[in-house]
Amino acid sequence: LYRFPVIPVKGVPLMNHIANNWDSIWAFSPHPTDLLIATYPKAGTTWTQEIVDLLLHNGDTEICKRAPTPVRIPFLEIFSPPPIPSGLDLLEKMPPPRVIKTHLPFHLVPPGFWEKNCKVIYVARNAKDNLVSYYHFDRMNLTQPEPGPWEGYINKFMRGELAWGSWYDHVKGFWEEREKRNILYLFYEDMKENPRREVERIMQYLDLSLSDDVISRIVELTSFKSMKENPMANYTFIPKPVFDHSISPFMRKGEVGDWTNHFTPGQSKMFDEDYEKQMKDANIPFRTLI
Ligand code: A3P
Numbered sequence: 001l002y003r004f005p006v007i008p009v010k011g012v013p014l015m016n017h018i019a020n021n022w023d024s025i026w027a028f029s030p031h032p033t034d035l036l037i038a039t040y041p042k043a044g045t046t047w048t049q050e051i052v053d054l055l056l057h058n059g060d061t062e063i064c065k066r067a068p069t070p071v072r073i074p075f076l077e078i079f080s081p082p083p084i085p086s087g088l089d090l091l092e093k094m095p096p097p098r099v100i101k102t103h104l105p106f107h108l109v110p111p112g113f114w115e116k117n118c119k120v121i122y123v124a125r126n127a128k129d130n131l132v133s134y135y136h137f138d139r140m141n142l143t144q145p146e147p148g149p150w151e152g153y154i155n156k157f158m159r160g161e162l163a164w165g166s167w168y169d170h171v172k173g174f175w176e177e178r179e180k181r182n183i184l185y186l187f188y189e190d191m192k193e194n195p196r197r198e199v200e201r202i203m204q205y206l207d208l209s210l211s212d213d214v215i216s217r218i219v220e221l222t223s224f225k226s227m228k229e230n231p232m233a234n235y236t237f238i239p240k241p242v243f244d245h246s247i248s249p250f251m252r253k254g255e256v257g258d259w260t261n262h263f264t265p266g267q268s269k270m271f272d273e274d275y276e277k278q279m280k281d282a283n284i285p286f287r288t289l290i
Pocket of ligand 1: 039040041042043044045046047129132133134136222223224225227250251252253254255258
């Protein structure tokens, strides 16, 4: 019933609920105060959403305990069949300013976001850890195509065949536009290395100024441990038949360098050689270990 195949839209394989509603997604008209959080899947989207939620609510923990907010309903992801309502319907019902999430690559982001000059936070994660995390996610997310064996999965990632397309094009697309478009480009590895510094960067980008105590509380509430225990952050509110948390929990490991537990030396070499070609001239300062 689930395990939907991906459907290409302008050459990018998208989840079928996105592809089948493409015209209304492309035509979406945001408000200038709307904030977009954009990522390749598994780069730290939920973590960033949680930080932003808390910053916008002055560290009010109630926001974490509430029923799933539209913030956590994947943007423009129209789950069918129910129970999860359409992201577009929810957005229409919410007054701006809204925090909207997307996994769309740069060239498929609805142009209204650029026309209205909305703020955009992009989060990138090194390719190998991103791939490992996506592999485990595809095992437990029963709406995504079957991941198949690990080695074949690496190849699909390198060829850009996974849902949401090429990681390489994704991270490069936003990187190239970051200054022209006022995009705050963050790295998962920086967030791990110094969460407080990155929380403060996001706060400044949002033109907020919170007290040191509130910032400390936000850093604590958005630690991996806190989020793993928080049902509104760990996605246990989305049960089977969408997520099977017994296969792999959504808050899985939350580390930099877990790829070393998955790639054989041969796979790592093959991946690195291809990476050199695909990322040539990109100059994005990714770190695979910290
Ligand atoms: P792992 O599978 O490597 O554990 P997304 O939200 O984009 O789907 O990303 C999910 C990944 O981010 C998972 O990675 C998850 O554990 C990790 N993550 C979520 N919250 C985190 C946090 N507070 N600190 C570190 N990693 C976090």
